[in-house]
Amino acid sequence: MSTLLKVENVTIQFGGLVALNDVSFSIEKGSVLAVIGPNGAGKSTLFNVVTGVYKPTSGRVTFDGTEITGRPSYEVVERGIARTFQSSRLFSDLSVLDNVIIGMHTRTRTGVLTALFRPGVARREMDECVRKAESLLKLGSGDLFEQRYRPAGTLAQADRRRLEIARALASQPKLLLLDEPSVGMDETETDALVSDIIRLRKENPDLSVILIEHDMRVVDAFPQHVMCIDYGSRIAEGDYATVRADPRVQEAYLGKAAVHA
Numbered sequence: 001m002s003t004l005l006k007v008e009n010v011t012i013q014f015g016g017l018v019a020l021n022d023v024s025f026s027i028e029k030g031s032v033l034a035v036i037g038p039n040g041a042g043k044s045t046l047f048n049v050v051t052g053v054y055k056p057t058s059g060r061v062t063f064d065g066t067e068i069t070g071r072p073s074y075e076v077v078e079r080g081i082a083r084t085f086q087s088s089r090l091f092s093d094l095s096v097l098d099n100v101i102i103g104m105h106t107r108t109r110t111g112v113l114t115a116l117f118r119p120g121v122a123r124r125e126m127d128e129c130v131r132k133a134e135s136l137l138k139l140g141s142g143d144l145f146e147q148r149y150r151p152a153g154t155l156a157q158a159d160r161r162r163l164e165i166a167r168a169l170a171s172q173p174k175l176l177l178l179d180e181p182s183v184g185m186d187e188t189e190t191d192a193l194v195s196d197i198i199r200l201r202k203e204n205p206d207l208s209v210i211l212i213e214h215d216m217r218v219v220d221a222f223p224q225h226v227m228c229i230d231y232g233s234r235i236a237e238g239d240y241a242t243v244r245a246d247p248r249v250q251e252a253y254l255g256k257a258a259v260h261a
């Protein structure tokens with residue numbers, strides 16, 4: 001196996017607040033990393049650093065052999081990192097299908113000039129996009145494909161999350177970052193989400209996934225590589241059994257999660 005993403009000694013400060021403190025980890029091609037930790041620990045900030053939304057105060061991010069620290073988000077997507085967000089970033093008024101097609105923009109070639117002067121080429125590329133988008137909608141559980149002409153804003157919560165994943169996949173990523181994908185899902189929907197991720201990995205064995213999760217059912221389904229962050233610092237990393245048993249993780253997170261469960 002070879003390393004796909006390497007994060008080295010990343011620190012980011014917002015004024016006096018150290019949101020990430022000397023965080024290092026790496027992820028292999030074709031593997032899944034689950035990131036856990038209490039609210040405000042710095043998990044989403046980590047995604048923002050990896051995807052170029054934030055430039056770290058210090059440290060380095062290397063993706064597929066190239067340093068991408070602080071590179072703009074569009075370049076990061078082009079290089080093969082796609083993400084979903086905690087809160088929906090769908091275009092509510094556009095159809096489900098169009099939302100996925102928009103996710104393909106980094107992989108399409110047709111520009112304004114081609115559309116104007118070579119409409120046949122543009123139409124063929126659009127037909128190809130529709131075909132690919134439809135197959136992505138068929139990939140996940142649920143009936144997104146049947147709902148493809150509905151405005152995305154009218155979807156049920158779980159379907160919105162599925163659509164966000166389909167749209168992220170439309171950019172043909174090597175690394176997929178999922179920020180709390182199970183939020184708002186009931187147990188059946190969460191199980192379906194887990195099956196979707198398992199199926200996705202079977203069909204794309206080289207795809208790597210990092211998921212931020214509060215739902216330990218999801219983490220338990222991908223137990224090989226788990227990292228716990230607390231107050232911006234990595235406090236434990238290893239397989240789920242090791243991380244779960246770590247007294248610092250119990251104290252910082254799982255104990256509290258159990259209390260609130």
Ligand SMILES: Nc1ncnc2c1ncn2[C@@H]1O[C@H](COP(=O)(O)OP(=O)(O)OP(=O)(O)O)[C@@H](O)[C@H]1O
Pocket residue numbers: 014017019037038039040041042043044045046086
């Ligand atoms: N742009 C910003 N400016 C100032 N502070 C920020 C900014 N982004 C994040 N923070 C702060 O950094 C800390 C980490 O936030 P982050 O959203 O990464 O936590 P999290 O682990 O994802 O939490 P949650 O599980 O609630 O989503 C928080 O204290 C947050 O308020």
